[in-house]
Amino acid sequence: MAALISLNGVGLSHGAKHILNHVDLAVDEREIVTLIGPNGAGKSSLVKIALGLEKPSQGQVTRRADLRIGYLPQRFAIDAALPMSVRRILTLTAKADDAMLREALREVGVENLIDASVHNLSGGELQRVMLARALIRRPNLLVLDEPTQNMDIGGSVECYQIIQRVRDRTNCGVLLVSHDLSIVMAATTRVYCLNGHVCCSGHPDDVSRDPEFLRMFGPTGAGTLAVYTHHHDHEHAPDGHVVHEHQHHHGHHHG
Amino acid sequence: MDMSCTSTSIITATTMDNFILRALVAGIGIALIAGPLGCFIVWRRMAYFGDTLSHAALLGVAAGFALGVSPIAGVIMTCIAIGAVLLGVQSQSRVPTDTLLGILSHTALSFGLIALSFMDTVRVDLMGYLFGDILAVTTADIAWIYAGAVVILSGLLMIWRPLVALTIHADLAVAEGVPAHRIRIIFMLLIALTVALAMKIVGVLLISALLLIPTAAARRCASSPEQMALATVGLGVFAVTGGLYASLMWDLPSGPGIVAAATVIFVLSLLVGPRAFRSS
Numbered sequence: 001m002a003a004l005i006s007l008n009g010v011g012l013s014h015g016a017k018h019i020l021n022h023v024d025l026a027v028d029e030r031e032i033v034t035l036i037g038p039n040g041a042g043k044s045s046l047v048k049i050a051l052g053l054e055k056p057s058q059g060q061v062t063r064r065a066d067l068r069i070g071y072l073p074q075r076f077a078i079d080a081a082l083p084m085s086v087r088r089i090l091t092l093t094a095k096a097d098d099a100m101l102r103e104a105l106r107e108v109g110v111e112n113l114i115d116a117s118v119h120n121l122s123g124g125e126l127q128r129v130m131l132a133r134a135l136i137r138r139p140n141l142l143v144l145d146e147p148t149q150n151m152d153i154g155g156s157v158e159c160y161q162i163i164q165r166v167r168d169r170t171n172c173g174v175l176l177v178s179h180d181l182s183i184v185m186a187a188t189t190r191v192y193c194l195n196g197h198v199c200c201s202g203h204p205d206d207v208s209r210d211p212e213f214l215r216m217f218g219p220t221g222a223g224t225l226a227v228y229t230h231h232h233d234h235e236h237a238p239d240g241h242v243v244h245e246h247q248h249h250h251g252h253h254h255g
Numbered sequence: 256m257d258m259s260c261t262s263t264s265i266i267t268a269t270t271m272d273n274f275i276l277r278a279l280v281a282g283i284g285i286a287l288i289a290g291p292l293g294c295f296i297v298w299r300r301m302a303y304f305g306d307t308l309s310h311a312a313l314l315g316v317a318a319g320f321a322l323g324v325s326p327i328a329g330v331i332m333t334c335i336a337i338g339a340v341l342l343g344v345q346s347q348s349r350v351p352t353d354t355l356l357g358i359l360s361h362t363a364l365s366f367g368l369i370a371l372s373f374m375d376t377v378r379v380d381l382m383g384y385l386f387g388d389i390l391a392v393t394t395a396d397i398a399w400i401y402a403g404a405v406v407i408l409s410g411l412l413m414i415w416r417p418l419v420a421l422t423i424h425a426d427l428a429v430a431e432g433v434p435a436h437r438i439r440i441i442f443m444l445l446i447a448l449t450v451a452l453a454m455k456i457v458g459v460l461l462i463s464a465l466l467l468i469p470t471a472a473a474r475r476c477a478s479s480p481e482q483m484a485l486a487t488v489g490l491g492v493f494a495v496t497g498g499l500y501a502s503l504m505w506d507l508p509s510g511p512g513i514v515a516a517a518t519v520i521f522v523l524s525l526l527v528g529p530r531a532f533r534s535s
Contacts, residue, residue: 051430071430078423081470082298083477092420093431117478137431 002064003028004141004173005050010059012045019045021197022059027141027173032163032187034204035177037194043177044074046194047145050175070139072130074146074177084118086129096136104132108162123150131159135166142166145177160187274390278499281392282513284400285456285465286491288407288449291484293466293491294473295411295442298422298480302467303353304341307360309450309462311337313367316384316454320374326384327399327451334447337363342443364459387458387510389499396455403452407445414438419480457510468517469494472524490520 006026012019020042027033037043048054049061051071078084090101105111108128118126127150134142144163148156164187167174176188192201193212200210296305312330319329337359344355371379383391411418417438420428429435453462469491470483477483497520498513507515 048426051426053426053429069430071427073424073427076424079298079300081474082422083474083479083483084423085479088479089423092416092423093428093433143430 003062004064004067005175006062007046007050007056008060008062010046010049010056010061012042012049012054013057018196020049020056023194023198025050025192025198027175029140029173030167030171031189032167032174032176034188034191035175035194036179036191037199039179041195043179043194044145047143047175047177051143067141068137068139070134070137070142070172072127072134072142072144072147074149076126076130078118080119086113086116086118086121089118089129090133090136092133094133094136100136101132104135105129107135107166108132109158124152124155127151127159131162138170140170140172142172142174142176144174146179147176148178163187274392275499275503277392277394277397278389278509279496281397281400282389282456282495282499283492284397284404285453286469286495287488288400288404289453289465290469290473290488290491291408291411292445292449293470294480294484294487295418295422296446296463296466297470297474302463303356303360305446305450305463305466307341307356307363308334308337308446309454309459310360311363311367312450312454312459312462313384314363314370315367315451316379317367317370317374320379321370327454330451330454331448334450335444338443338447342439383458384454385458385460386508387454387456387461389456389509389513390502392455400452403448407448407452410441410445414441418442457513461510461514464514464517465491465494468514468521472517472521475524490524491517494520 003026007023010023010025011021023046025033025035025046035043035046045054049056051069052061052063078089086105087101090096090104096104101114102111105114108131110125110128110132113121113125113129118129121129127147131144131147134144142163147163148159151159163174163176166172167187188204190201191204191207193199193207193210200207200212202210296302311333315330315333316326317329318333319326322329341356341359344350345352350358368381371381380388417428417433420431420433421435421438425435449466450459450462453465457465469487472490473483473486477486494517495513498507498516499509501507501516502509502512
């Protein structure tokens with residue numbers, strides 16, 4: 001089957017300013033593609049092109065006919081003047097009954113917040129709610145723009161677990177943008193290192209040793225690229241108490 | 256000023272009861288429209304946008320006279336034209352949008368005043384257009400307002416859900432299939448119509464006050480967008496009634512009286528409102 005989405009030779013320029021140059025990128029079913037790069041590397045522009053929000057100046061974007069995108073935008077601030085509950089924000093553009101909403105919120109661990117006001121949520125909680133919102137659309141491609149911002153290490157780790165769990169359950173593809181070079185999801189199938197163009201791409205372990213990558217981020221920056229593999233013997237429920245019965249292990253290791 | 260004498264003389268004159276009733280009916284009609292639309296202007300941080308459109312309304316009055324059509328038709332056309340320009344300039348980056356809105360706003364007001372000053376043949380009640388004259392509304396004006404209310408409110412109802420989605424996060428809404436461009440244009444048309452209709456009631460200088468102040472007061476008693484829109488309508492009706500009453504009792508100019516009443520309600524809401532404005 002064809003890739004969910006593929007970008008071929010995509011370029012973007014605003015006036016004389018070249019933002020993206022000849023980018024090739026594809027996401028297949030079940031694939032987790034991580035896009036990393038410094039600020040101003042064009043990551044957000046690439047996401048906009050993939051979503052169809054912006055037209056590329058050169059190249060083509062091919063979307064599979066049955067593509068359903070679930071999108072988690074990077075910055076999300078809701079004006080305090082606009083009253084909005086979690087339940088309401090989940091159903092802004094999608095129809096879903098109570099059971100579906102609860103299921104999606106349970107998936108991200110914040111079912112208890114269903115009737116809360118979004119203005120009372122912490123940054124991390126809002127991020128989870130927005131992830132649940134993306135899941136309600138039953139996407140076959142998740143586009144996540146810095147999903148772990150506003151989260152501490154524990155929260156980020158759990159967020160990556162959720163993404164992997166969703167991928168395992170629904171076979172969706174994932175396009176994940178991260179400015180955090182030091183940690184890349186273990187389940188990542190392919191890392192694209194972007195700086196206007198694709199500097200290097202490949203399996204996370206290979207990319208971390210790629211001379212282009214070292215040149216771009218320097219030996220200290222690159223040296224800290226850690227592929228996140230973990231063994232937890234416990235997890236924390238959102239209210240903080242330790243949950244023992246849910247043990248988590250990876251079925252395999254990369255390397 | 257002998258207030259008791261003034262109020263007594265107005266209230267005892269039975270022939271004048273009709274104009275008070277007409278003013279009240281017209282004012283309530285405007286509150287019905289301004290409430291829900293004002294909510295979106297506040298949520299979308301478009302206060303300046305409404306301001307610019309209302310200042311441009313005076314230019315519309317002049318255009319209406321020049322073209323030989325009714326002032327209200329001139330205002331609607333001009334507001335639509337200015338609104339289209341505003342939609343266009345939001346996507347440029349040479350001049351900051353708020354600066355440009357300020358320039359457009361006062362330029363349109365000045366050009367309107369200049370154009371009207373050239374029209375020797377028509378007698379224009381400038382004060383009436385600047386500050387409104389709700390006590391002079393005719394039955395035909397009321398018909399305009401309520402016909403407009405039906406058009407504006409049903410238009411808003413049609414785009415309500417996508418407009419809320421667009422307000423929360425434009426890119427997200429577009430990625431989820433909301434036709435942003437069309438919705439924005441319809442919304443702009445609705446504001447233009449509202450400005451044209453409200454002009455007679457509070458005048459071009461105070462229209463945006465009527466769109467903003469009841470909305471700001473309503474925030475504290477609502478937990479959903481729809482509740483807030485309804486609360487805004489309620490408080491707007493309250494402000495119109497209170498303002499008209501004050502204008503009769505103390506012989507205040509009526510348009511500013513309504514805006515002052517809305518402000519009193521807003522301040523009271525700050526003091527007694529159960530819900531605090533949260534910063535994030």
